[in-house]
Amino acid sequence: MLRKAVVGDIAALKLVRSSVVENILSDPSKVTDDDYEWFVTNPGVAIWEEKGIIVGFSAADPRQGNIWALFVTLGFEGKGIGSRLLAEACSCLQSAGVERAWLTTDPSTRAERFYRAAGWEHVGEKDNELLFELSLSADQRVESSSRSW
Numbered sequence: 467m468l469r470k471a472v473v474g475d476i477a478a479l480k481l482v483r484s485s486v487v488e489n490i491l492s493d494p495s496k497v498t499d500d501d502y503e504w505f506v507t508n509p510g511v512a513i514w515e516e517k518g519i520i521v522g523f524s525a526a527d528p529r530q531g532n533i534w535a536l537f538v539t540l541g542f543e544g545k546g547i548g549s550r551l552l553a554e555a556c557s558c559l560q561s562a563g564v565e566r567a568w569l570t571t572d573p574s575t576r577a578e579r580f581y582r583a584a585g586w587e588h589v590g591e592k593d594n595e596l597l598f599e600l601s602l603s604a605d606q607r608v609e610s611s612s613r614s615w
């Protein structure tokens with residue numbers, strides 16, 4: 467089930483973030499509780515729940531035009547959850563008027579293959595990660611869920 471995160475979900479979001487085995491934070495102190503709180507209370511964080519447990523989330527940053535987070539707990543991958551959450555984040559950026567979204571990811575990861583398959587274009591490198599971009603022009607309305615939040 468897709469829903470919008472609330473502040474009380476932040477601890478669970480951090481658990482999902484720390485459960486992944488790729489795109490691990492080299493310095494966990496770089497992502498603070500304030501960051502989570504900003505995303506939860508501003509553009510919104512999309513959450514995927516299975517039987518009441520949060521197993522994935524995404525967050526877009528309309529200030530920078532990028533995907534800030536996309537994480538699915540190990541064991542729940544390959545079921546379409548990441549694609550749904552990515553669509554929500556892209557929809558958020560598109561609604562904010564972002565025409566070209568960007569994100570970075572570690573090379574040779576499942577995420578790299580995932581973004582390529584989703585049509586993202588590898589345009590270079592940023593901070594030792596791969597830089598991807600995707601056009602979000604108005605005539606290419608991003609397919610998002612029938613958002614109930």
Ligand SMILES: CC(C)(COP(=O)(O)OP(=O)(O)OC[C@H]1O[C@@H](n2cnc3c(N)ncnc32)[C@H](O)[C@@H]1OP(=O)(O)O)[C@@H](O)C(=O)NCCC(=O)NCCS
Pocket residue numbers: 486487488489535536537538539542543544545546547548549550569570571572575576577579580583
């Ligand atoms: C990258 C990541 C977000 C992808 O999430 P996901 O839920 O596995 O993604 P999806 O299930 O939507 O798509 C992945 C694959 O499942 C397939 N799939 C999609 N829906 C499916 C379904 N209903 N049933 C079976 N397979 C499905 C997709 O076609 C895709 O196949 P492919 O791997 O052969 O290309 C996830 O692997 C992850 O969190 N990785 C670790 C953290 C990370 O690197 N995050 C990115 C930070 S930049």
